[in-house]
Amino acid sequence: METPEGLLARLAALGIEQRTVKHPPVFTVAESQALRPDLPGGHVKNLFLRPERAPGPFLLAVIEEDRAVKVNALVRSLGAPRSVFADADSLRTQLGVEPGSVTPFGMVNAAPGAVRAVFDRHLMEGFEWINVHPLTNTMTTAIRPADLLRLLRDLGHVPELVDLSKPV
Template identity: 55%
Template structure:
């Protein structure tokens, strides 16, 4: 039983899950994706540095290189830093290494600001992300992910991050 997968199914959204060994980084995921064609992502779970406010989750194309503060500026967020493992567990109900946009099923609307990289949002290929655990990956069409999250009450901000990329 998996809350995110059950909710996708209840919403009538097609998703396909592939089981694999635990992966904690994009580099490790490259070793298990031979049966997972499509878009792959990395996820950043952030918190405001100097003010109370909602956490921030960014789902980026896996090879996107952008500083967290440049990302925050582009998204209109305050200055941010990486959130702690405890904050991640409390907000999204997942462990480090399992950060996923599907974790928003465990967050109240408005509790987490969400940004989706335009390079993903505008794609027609399936996006692979963890289904609340890093021992599997689930493929979902980006437009279906957006529709699903918006249906849960989460605003999805799509950003073109090419101008914020670092080399």
């Protein structure tokens, strides 16, 4: 499993500009809002889901933090099977992170095809920078959305942009 330091080194090796700040652990969007003066740009919430019954890939939804989302409506809109929040063991196995540290950077640890990564189009097209955890909730990394998508493609993933302008 990749470490935060290894991830940041990987970004540097790819020539991807980023800014990372350390802070006390944050577990919720509300806790992270206190960090805002030091973290301009878009802020995310991440939903990591697993199919309830059917086999299939896990689902990582990266959404603008204040976007209202109903899980069942989201998975239906994506044509995915009924899903539930993944447990801590699945987080560790698939993304290499602990609860409270879910991040699209966790895709560095996921096998291609094991996790379907979907991104709120407004988030990815509406901000010059977005802020995500670099595999730990004690740091936040600002990265350009296009660079994050390029990283995922370089890792063999196929990130999807989805329109969540209508409530789901």
